[in-house]
Amino acid sequence: MGSRPPVLEMTGIRKVFPGVTALDDVDFRLLPGEVHALMGENGAGKSTLIKVLTGVYGTDGGEIRLGDTSVLFGSPLQAQQAGISTVYQEVNLCTNLSVAENIFIGREPRSLGRIRWAEMRRRAVELLARLDLTLDVSAPLSTYSLAIQQMVAIARAIDIDAKVLILDEPTSSLDASEVAQLFAVMRRLKDAGVAILFVSHFLDQVYEVADRMTVLRNGRLIGEYRTADLPQMQLVARMIGKDLEALEELESQPRSSARELERGPLIAKAVGLGRAGGIAPFDMEIHAGEVVGLAGLLGSGRTEMARLFFGADRADTGHLEIDGKPLVLRSPRTAMAHGIGFSSENRRTEGVVAELSVRENIILALQAARGWTRPIARRRQDELVDKYVKALNIRPADPDMPVRNLSGGNQQKVLLARWLITEPRLLIIDEPTRGIDVGAKAEIQRIVAELADGGTAVLFVSAELDEVLRLSHKIEVLRDRRLVEELDNTDDVDADRVMRTIAGGVAS
């Protein structure tokens, strides 16, 4: 394998942003016909490296060689024309256009300026067949699932005769069978000689599909390995730079259930609460100091359930009791007034305000709860922000940095800090660890556990079962928008048991 010349070689890449060295003397090479994983925590420089490669950013040093020539792209379009195509985490296609158009727009077959629709559709069908897909190519893309849209993006990318295909977190919103489908496509392309650069947070997936990997940490190259030579635990250790023992300790954190649960007073109780099309009516109780985990597949109604507790959606059946009194949640404002906080799963769109600083983002909810007529004194702001930046270990610890410059994990911590500062009695946390790295994940889990120890009731939503099992005192299992079982998280409850419930084969 080492005998083939690399199709792409980056040497000594440096990229400096004001105040931060994002990439420092990084080497990276990509061989033809391999799947190469780029690994690292959030903020390690993976995205920056990709953006330098595809011409979104310029470099501050180093050389990029594509084949035998030294290149430097001024824009993604130039990179594309040179054979480097990127498929991003969010599908960047126009869902209002047809499948065929999404593949060919900008490169449509034309005669005398007139688009040859029939030929375009025929070629789209052919191209998709290469990916083992049969679609109605004249249907709007919006009628297909996210996974199919992802494949269409790949089809578009490979039609540009891609030598290098970059897949940036392509699996983060796909379910297991869709991931398998994507991997089949990746293997096909690999066999056809395409070099694939793959970025994913799911280590299992990386081990399933990648041939080699390059590990980055804090903008530096840690090493290039063959997947077969690097056990998963060692990879993680290299990514986060902690030694193995520390990591194992983190993995073997005691379960919440093992800790003494002093069940506090009842905080919230749902009585037949439900919303048509969202979640079937359910009953549930949350006590002070208790972590209630919501488990279920993507789309099983987890988020919908959480949103009802915050009044983000209106229930159309049943009601909510707070402190034993019925409460109609007309809007999140009412919920906040009763000490309920909600940290959304969509960090970007419903969570942090990217343009504002860390300080402003943290203060936001508290200020909103107080009302605009009672501003918080600057000194008080500084105290509070300082306290939480330290407590949650938000890095960089600069309250005036715009949140957009923080990595995903740190943005999530800012979001948590925002709600913690209001000292909620019930905090709903929806998918706090999605798309963030192992280290930050462990820290967020620790924060949640501490919060509950401090007497806060926590409603914890996560797609990762391990996490739910580790943190929750009680697990609510959802299937098909229905609460199917409530499990006390005792020692005989394990991932397998919960999985079976989710899958529908309820063991008696």
Added chain:
Amino acid sequence: MIDVTAPPGTPPAKARNRVLKQNRRHVPVLATLALLIIMYAVGVANYRGFSDTQVVLNIFVDNAFLLVVAAGMTFVILTGGIDLSVGAVVALTTTVAATLLHAGWSAAVVLPLVLLMGTVLGLGMGAVIHFFQVEPFIATLAGMFLARGIALLINRNSIPITDGFWTAMAEERIRFGPGVFISTSVVISLVVVLIGAYVLAYTRFGRTVYAIGGSADSALLMGLPVGRTRIAVYTLSGFCSALGGVLYSFYMSSGYSLNAQGMELDAIAAVVIGGVLLTGGSGYLFGTVLGVLVLGLIQTIITFQGTLSSWWTRIVVGVLLFAFIVLQRAVTRRSR
């Protein structure tokens, strides 16, 4: 090696669902068509003489300029933008044309000149929107004040047009039979619509317009010329406004700086009632034609009624706009 050899099977139910979803995009246009037919039927049933062919043709004659302006507006709205300057550009065009013709300039010079003027104005607004990242609403609002202001500066009074070419164009009738005719403006407006529809459906520029309306960010990442297309769309709207202004001056045989007040809103209303999504990316020029016809038919019915104040037109248009915007919401939300 490959474990997913079978294509993702499309169960019949799912396929039907997809067909429904696809058809859903035509719902607003079909609703407009149905509305048009019902309104016409109501007119025919209630008023004598309503069924004359000429009644329908007169709608085209009386709204040819609006059709041209709305065609330009369709392009703009399809990209998710808006052009508030169109009415003012129409007024400016009629004023400049009348003034120059009055001063003895030849129509062969005046005609291209005013068309160029509108085009350049549109180009300017497009450039401001693209290069300075100004909201289209703001940029074209500025353009609207600018154009109206210049028109008022040139002449505050109505200027009659006596030029031979202009009067000929105004009086020329294409007859299909006794008392059944259309004006040249109608022919011009229909040609504009046909060219526009072709461009939207069959050219790279047209498809880029839809792509930008779908998602400008995605369009950019797909390597489409977003900036150029956006500027071109406002330029096109500027041209259409100027051409609409020329047709308006044919129709009125005069130029007046206070002409076409609020025409931008009529044009937007026609486009929206015609089923073009205000957020962009979906709709057809054919819908816009239907939208203009609906507006024209409302006026005709109110004229035939005779006892209603002409302001009722506005009220009905307002109600329809609300109804169609709600319909759009319902359609787009369900297709998510």
